[in-house]
Amino acid sequence: MGNANCLFCACVQQSNVGVVEKWGRFLMLAQPGFRFLNPLAGECLAGILSTRIRSLDVRVETKTKDNVFVQLLCSIQYRVVKENADDAFYELQNPEEQIQAYVFDVVRALVPRMNLDELFEQKGDVAKAVLEELEKVMKTYGYSIEHILMVDIIPDPAVRKAMNEINAAQRLQLASVYKGEAEKVLQIKKAEAEAEAKYLGGVGVARQRQAITDGLRQNILEFSHKVEGTSAKEVMDLIMITQYFDTIKDLGNSSKNTTVFIPHGPGHVRDISNQIRDGLMEAASAELKAE
Template structure:
């Protein structure tokens, strides 16, 4: 009998102990109430409370996420929009969250709905679309101040979607398309302006280069003609010197022989010619006397060297000194350098520059015409 009583007593004690055991998980706290009185907050771990007269209510301390349902709001510029948001909050004071509000989760959702409607209704549509970060910060500040007395801290509020009405959306699409067309027109106009400026700059540079090339080619052509005239004049002067030096030692017989050779040269042409020398009788007399009795006449002596030198000095004073070969070569080298520079700058003018002057090109034809004539 005693054994049965002890067994019953032990079983009752075991049930009583088991009924009073409470395990609080790491992310929770427990509100301990006994006989209607608040006894304290149970921290994570194993706790025993008197059964049947005590109650423990668990409160989650982790960050909770609630979705604010979509709602239609009229903005300050009378544009209807549908908005929804997400609120992140956590319980920081379990006692207030349990005793100050009946259901803190439902209270946070309702407060977020009304606050979101109030904030969106006080703003214009463009401001809502482009300033979501400012709206989020404003909502979080208002909600955090309001939920502080509930022991709840609002960590973040995010506007998830802002959807204007179909009419407003169509108007916004047309406005965006018009803005894009305006920007495209501005870009096209700017591109055309830049292209016109660049084209004008290119034409100006081309005209400058053409003018520079033309000027250089004219200068070189004139320089070439000048050098050709100088060389022809120097050749003529040299020829005159040689003739003057040779004529000092010529006798009348030699002059007569040269005259006959000239007549023979003229007679080689195919055309009929009539030549009447200025002193033909004198020429015939000289030839006849030379052929008949030239041996009896005294032979002229050699030209005096001093007389010949004096004649050459007079020619030197009259015609000037002959240019040296070094001067001519330096002048030719300078012309070649200018021609090379012109070839690099304006190759089209090189062929015109290398052509002989018109007088030099026509001189062989004039000589042939004289021979044929």
């Protein structure tokens, strides 16, 4: 139900305030509710103002410090101050145009001092500057500025495309750096694994040879004790012949081998035995010199 008035009475709805005149001069403000008027004394309801918060969207086109044209969409929320409704009624004929003019003035004075990146980062400062200026001016006209929101900053489409390309290039560069670091770590770990594997392989071979040596020594000692009259050399020759024939047997049983040429005969076995014995003697001599 809207506000209603007749010649002798007026009804002002909630969140509204009426302006009462007497003989063309302001008399008083009519608060929400029912009120009698005396038209014989020159009283009349000149108008009604809403005290609700209203919103005004202002689109401002300006240029930044780095010569980029942008559009700023501001949302101004304002209301009539109930106690000063007479100033709002008589002082301003079109408050929306007045607010828009001041927004244009402040934004076009402040934004050209900023680069585009600074504008995006400091849009709150722009809104604060507009709020301070509007509050100072509109207060004298009976209006209160409640909030100012910098809703959107819209650069030129070509500039937005360039910014997106720059951002994409930076992200690709960063991804390349991370990829290179990952490959570096992978190569280092791979090299460390290979070094560890070779080290463990060497330890395994050394232990294997030590076990073989210990086994041969044990066999020689046991054979010498059980068979009287045999020397260590004779036992070594016998073991070497046995190992030689076992090797030939293994080569023959393997299905993956092709033709293999090896020297065969008692003389070759004796030569191999002599070479192994000489090697063991040289190793023992080197250990004595080291001590």
